[in-house]
Amino acid sequence: MQQNYKVNELFQTIQGEGFYTGVPAIFLRLQGCDVGCAWCDTKHTWEIKADKQSDLILLTDRSNESERWANVTAQEIIAEIKRLGYSANLVVITGGEPCMVDLRELTQVLHEFGFKTQVETSGTYPVLVAPTTWVTLSPKVNMRGGKVVLQSALERADEIKHPVATEKDIEQLDALLAQIKSVDGKTICLQPISQKARATALCSKVCIERNWRLSVQMHKYLGID
Numbered sequence: 184m185q186q187n188y189k190v191n192e193l194f195q196t197i198q199g200e201g202f203y204t205g206v207p208a209i210f211l212r213l214q215g216c217d218v219g220c221a222w223c224d225t226k227h228t229w230e231i232k233a234d235k236q237s238d239l240i241l242l243t244d245r246s247n248e249s250e251r252w253a254n255v256t257a258q259e260i261i262a263e264i265k266r267l268g269y270s271a272n273l274v275v276i277t278g279g280e281p282c283m284v285d286l287r288e289l290t291q292v293l294h295e296f297g298f299k300t301q302v303e304t305s306g307t308y309p310v311l312v313a314p315t316t317w318v319t320l321s322p323k324v325n326m327r328g329g330k331v332v333l334q335s336a337l338e339r340a341d342e343i344k345h346p347v348a349t350e351k352d353i354e355q356l357d358a359l360l361a362q363i364k365s366v367d368g369k370t371i372c373l374q375p376i377s378q379k380a381r382a383t384a385l386c387s388k389v390c391i392e393r394n395w396r397l398s399v400q401m402h403k404y405l406g407i408d
């Protein structure tokens with residue numbers, strides 16, 4: 184039986200963060216998250232309310248953020264991407280917390296249709312994706328939902344993208360990295376929170392010292408979604 188996914192949004196843009204910065208991408212936002220980050224900018228994705236179920240076709244109108252979601256298969260998502268005439272070949276599966284569900288079928292089907300896939304996760308759920316899916320883990324530690332970042336998710340991550348405000352955030356990242364066997368082959372990105380000058384200077388300094396990568400949320404500077 185085909186699996187269904189609860190989609191909140193589907194849109195095409197340029198990836199603004201991390202390893203794939205600047206790459207055209209189709210964003211597939213899944214509904215549902217219980218991690219509870221206070222500063223979350225997608226709180227409308229947290230709850231799956233029965234009375235908010237919708238048709239996928241209605242979710243591609245991005246005029247306002249909405250709690251609506253559509254329950255659709257991977258094939259229906261691909262049909263909608265084709266109907267919309269999207270040209271990007273990277274599909275970024277985000278949320279919400281997309282790893283609350285098993286993403287193996289969705290990522291495999293997208294690969295069969297010629298797409299590359301990237302999953303953006305908090306690392307608090309097992310990462311169930313196709314072997315070649317690029318996994319970006321943005322660790323969410325000590326959030327209201329009481330979740331912990333899983334060692335298995337850290338091990339699977341191709342990229343660890345850490346939001347940074349102060350030195351404490353670098354220490355927190357060091358503690359997480361100490362849990363895994365090796366960071367060899369992983370891209371480590373520091374992302375200054377809210378484009379603050381002090382955080383940007385700190386991230387730049389640490390990236391240079393350690394040969395890590397700076398992620399500046401390019402879309403916020405360009406004023407695109």
Ligand code: SF4
Nearest residue numbers: 216218219220223279
């Ligand atoms: Fe928001 Fe992501 Fe945190 Fe969930 S994990 S609360 S979607 S920032």
